[in-house]
Every structure is written in structure tokens, then in C-alpha cells.
Amino acid sequence: MRILSKLKILLLALTLSVTGARAEVMEVWSHNLENGDYERNVKQYERLRPIAESLGAYVEYYLEDIDGAPVSHFVVKFDDLRMWGAYRDRLGANPDFEKWNARFRSKVNALQVNSSLMTNIFDPDAKADLYRGADLFYISQWKALPGKTLALQAILLEAAKIVDENGTFAQVYASGYDDTFMVVWAFTDFTSAATQWQFIHESKEYQRFFKKAVDSKAGVFVDQSWMHKTLPYEGE
Numbered sequence: 001m002r003i004l005s006k007l008k009i010l011l012l013a014l015t016l017s018v019t020g021a022r023a024e025v026m027e028v029w030s031h032n033l034e035n036g037d038y039e040r041n042v043k044q045y046e047r048l049r050p051i052a053e054s055l056g057a058y059v060e061y062y063l064e065d066i067d068g069a070p071v072s073h074f075v076v077k078f079d080d081l082r083m084w085g086a087y088r089d090r091l092g093a094n095p096d097f098e099k100w101n102a103r104f105r106s107k108v109n110a111l112q113v114n115s116s117l118m119t120n121i122f123d124p125d126a127k128a129d130l131y132r133g134a135d136l137f138y139i140s141q142w143k144a145l146p147g148k149t150l151a152l153q154a155i156l157l158e159a160a161k162i163v164d165e166n167g168t169f170a171q172v173y174a175s176g177y178d179d180t181f182m183v184v185w186a187f188t189d190f191t192s193a194a195t196q197w198q199f200i201h202e203s204k205e206y207q208r209f210f211k212k213a214v215d216s217k218a219g220v221f222v223d224q225s226w227m228h229k230t231l232p233y234e235g236e
Contacts, residue, residue: 008015010033017048024126025084025119026077026173031111033070038063041072042230043110051097055090062137063230077128081119101121110236118173121153123162126171126233131227132234134169134186136193141222144179156181159213162206168196180222 034040042061049059057076062162064071078084091097120126131137144152147150156172163170169186200206 003103021119022078024128024130025081025117026075026128027084027122028114028116029074029112030064030114030116031072031074031108032109032113032154033072035235036173038070038072038230041111043071043126044104045074045231047104048074048100051100052087053124053137054096055087055094057087059231060174060229062130062227062229064225064227075080077130079127082097084117109165116175116180118136118175120171121174122157122170122172129234130171130188131229134188135229135233136187136189137229138185138187138193138224139196139228140183140224142181142219143222144219148218149179152179152181155216155218156183158209159183159206163200166196166200166203166206181219191224195225 003067012039031041034044045059045061049178057078061076062075064073074088078087120130121149123130131207142152153172153174160172163185171184171186173182173184175181185193185196187196
């Protein structure tokens with residue numbers, strides 16, 4: 001089983017290397033709120049953050065609103081896949097992490113709803129602190145249909161380029177393990193988001209692209225959500 005696990009990680013790394021592994025990489029750990037209280041999740045994250053940062057990670061917290069059912073996210077980010085690998089090697093042998101793991105892992109597991117490893121495929125120069133100063137994000141998730149991974153990737157990259165050229169900061173992430181993609185639009189607040197949203201969707205270029213994307217049948221829409229970054233606060 002250990003050999004299979006190592007093979008699985010190796011295949012994942014090889015897949016990510018094809019899709020821009022030199023750029024920003026992030027682990028996302030998603031949790032339900034403990035007794036409906038986000039501050040309780042943050043308290044738990046604050047126990048783990050110093051350990052992750054001491055091992056070279058850049059840490060962010062997000063609060064996601066999905067139709068009134070909030071989810072919190074503990075995100076550890078790296079400049080590239082190699083830095084992520086070095087972090088992972090050090091984490092398992094870290095005595096502080098072992099103490100945290102022994103005391104709190106079962107509690108965290110009970111709240112966890114998902115985890116993923118994503119790499120930035122839109123900006124090859126992106127670093128871990130890419131969203132410095134940004135606090136509001138619209139995120140859509142997509143899954144490629146069989147044999148259509150590269151086609152969907154090309155479509156989402158084109159979409160992000162159109163959005164970015166229309167004045168909204170956009171990025172695209174990929175998980176080579178299960179052919180899923182995440183498109184991120186960043187805003188300063190909901191007012192600017194609403195203005196830019198309308199502008200982009202009324203753009204003739206975006207309308208032409210959207211029709212082409214639908215006709216391609218390369219992937220399926222999975223989910224969408226709004227997220228607030230709550231740590232680190234890096235606004236003005």
C-alpha cells in the first residue's frame with residue numbers, strides 16, 4: 001500500500017508539472033464551522049499556522065458562503081511544487097506538528113468536508129502571496145469530461161484572459177489528480193464585483209467565447225461560491 005501511495009503522489013506531481021508546476025501551489029483544507037462559529041475554526045487554525053509558516057508555507061484563511069451554509073478554508077501556499085514537496089517532507093517529522101496531530105486531528109477530521117492540491121496554470125510567475133491586498137473572491141469549479149482535460153483547460157485559460165483584459169484579476173488552477181479546475185476572480189468589494197460582473201458578461205467578446213465554450217462540451221460546471229479572505233489581512 002505504501003508503494004501505491006508513493007506512486008499516486010508521483011503521478012500527481014508529474015501531472016501537475018505539465019500544467020505549470022513552477023507557479024503558485026496550494027493545499028486547501030475545508031471544514032464545516034464548529035458549532036456554527038467561524039471563530040472556533042480560526043482558533044484551531046491559529047494553533048497550526050505557526051507550524052506551517054515555520055516550515056516555509058504562506059498561510060491564508062477563507063470564509064465561504066454557499067447558500068447560507070458557510071465553510072471555512074485553511075490554505076497553505078507555496079511558490080512552486082518543489083517548495084510544497086520540501087514542506088511535506090519536513091511536516092511529517094516536525095515534533096510540533098506531531099503534538100498538534102495527536103491532540104487535535106480527530107476533532108479536525110470530524111469537521112473536514114474536503115481537501116485538494118491545486119496549481120496555478122494561468123500565471124507561470126505567480127507566487128504564494130499572489131492575492132496580497134485582495135479580500136473578496138468569486139470561485140467557480142469545473143470538471144473535464146473523459147478525454148477533454150486539455151480542451152477544458154484551454155477554454156478556462158481563454159476565459160480568464162478575457163476577464164483579466166476586461167479589468168478583473170483572474171486566475172486558473174488545476175488538480176491533475178481528478179481533472180478538476182478552479183477559476184478565481186478577485187475583487188475589492190461586492191460593489192466593484194457587481195459592476196465588473198455586468199461589464200464582462202455584456203462584452204461581445206465574452207459572449208462569443210461563452211457560446212463556443214458551451215458548444216465544445218469539454219466539461220461540466222461543478223460549483224460556485226463567494227469567499228472572503230480573513231487572514232492574513234493585507235489591505236491598506
